[in-house]
Amino acid sequence: MKARITVTLKNGVLDPQGQAIEGALGGLGFENIGSVRQGKTFDVELNETDEAKAKNILKDMCEKLLANTVIEDYRVRILS
Amino acid sequence: MKTAIIQFPGSNRDRDMIAAIALISGVKPNLIWHQEEELPKTDLIIIPGGFSYGDYLRAGAIAARSPILEQVRQYAERGTPILGVCNGFQILTEAGLLPGGLMRNASLKFVCKEIKLEVSNADTIFTSEYEQGEIIRCPVAHHDGNYFTSPESLKEIEGNGQVAFRYADGTNPNGSINDIAGVLNSSKNVLGLMPHPENLIEAAHGGTDGRALFESAIRAVA
Numbered sequence: 001m002k003a004r005i006t007v008t009l010k011n012g013v014l015d016p017q018g019q020a021i022e023g024a025l026g027g028l029g030f031e032n033i034g035s036v037r038q039g040k041t042f043d044v045e046l047n048e049t050d051e052a053k054a055k056n057i058l059k060d061m062c063e064k065l066l067a068n069t070v071i072e073d074y075r076v077r078i079l080s
Numbered sequence: 081m082k083t084a085i086i087q088f089p090g091s092n093r094d095r096d097m098i099a100a101i102a103l104i105s106g107v108k109p110n111l112i113w114h115q116e117e118e119l120p121k122t123d124l125i126i127i128p129g130g131f132s133y134g135d136y137l138r139a140g141a142i143a144a145r146s147p148i149l150e151q152v153r154q155y156a157e158r159g160t161p162i163l164g165v166c167n168g169f170q171i172l173t174e175a176g177l178l179p180g181g182l183m184r185n186a187s188l189k190f191v192c193k194e195i196k197l198e199v200s201n202a203d204t205i206f207t208s209e210y211e212q213g214e215i216i217r218c219p220v221a222h223h224d225g226n227y228f229t230s231p232e233s234l235k236e237i238e239g240n241g242q243v244a245f246r247y248a249d250g251t252n253p254n255g256s257i258n259d260i261a262g263v264l265n266s267s268k269n270v271l272g273l274m275p276h277p278e279n280l281i282e283a284a285h286g287g288t289d290g291r292a293l294f295e296s297a298i299r300a301v302a
């Protein structure tokens with residue numbers, strides 16, 4: 001099973017890198033930008049066929065290592 | 081009195097810490113590799129600065145999951161003084177032994193300079209040799225020192241006297257919330273700070289303002 005985990009800073013946590021990218025995009029002439037937040041993705045291949053079980057394992061990975069839940073949120077998506 | 085200094089791949093301030101402890105306590109500390117699962121009997125544990133695991137994932141994230149951290153956790157629960165400086169601070173927050181987290185500096189730049197610190201709580205085992213409100217000099221060198229914690233947690237640590245040091249006189253180098261430079265756990269035996277007091281302990285360093293932190297801790301366990 002393939003999954004994609006996305007980790008981003010929580011809403012309300014200042015993201016200076018996202019802001020710098022937002023400024024650079026504006027400088028390139030991209031208009032109508034609401035905001036840009038930077039994050040990370042992890043593509044994980046798991047030897048598990050049960051989707052519910054896989055999601056639980058992936059969430060556990062996020063809680064224990066992939067995200068720092070003090071400052072970050074995570075999202076788990078099963079790709080295939 | 082025995083001090084343990086924990087060493088990770090990528091630690092680079094471990095030698096400075098050994099020199100500081102040997103000079104001030106007169107006893108050479110034990111250097112402990114992060115893969116060890118047992119700590120020799122220890123009165124004081126120090127996690128030094130550096131770039132453990134190249135700051136992969138998040139600064140301190142991988143080191144915080146090393147085998148030795150289980151021992152550090154047990155010592156923390158028993159009340160043993162534990163000090164984390166710079167990357168050591170990042171590791172202690174990642175391990176959940178200190179509240180909050182350290183994010184990329186607001187300027188997005190690595191900062192390497194001298195700042196001023198206010199002793200916000202002089203009634204702790206790490207600060208007793210300072211005066212309350214004393215302003216000291218201290219060097220910083222980091223890229224991820226921007227301290228953040230949730231509004232509820234901030235209220236708690238401020239109300240509890242868990243802020244040990246604050247950047248003073250407008251010298252906050254990284255955007256830390258409430259100018260927080262050093263924070264304690266709720267039982268106040270674990271301290272993490274971004275500045276490097278170990279680099280200002282003898283005349284050759286150009287000052288001795290960092291010395292009292294080590295004198296305080298050593299006195300507390302002697």
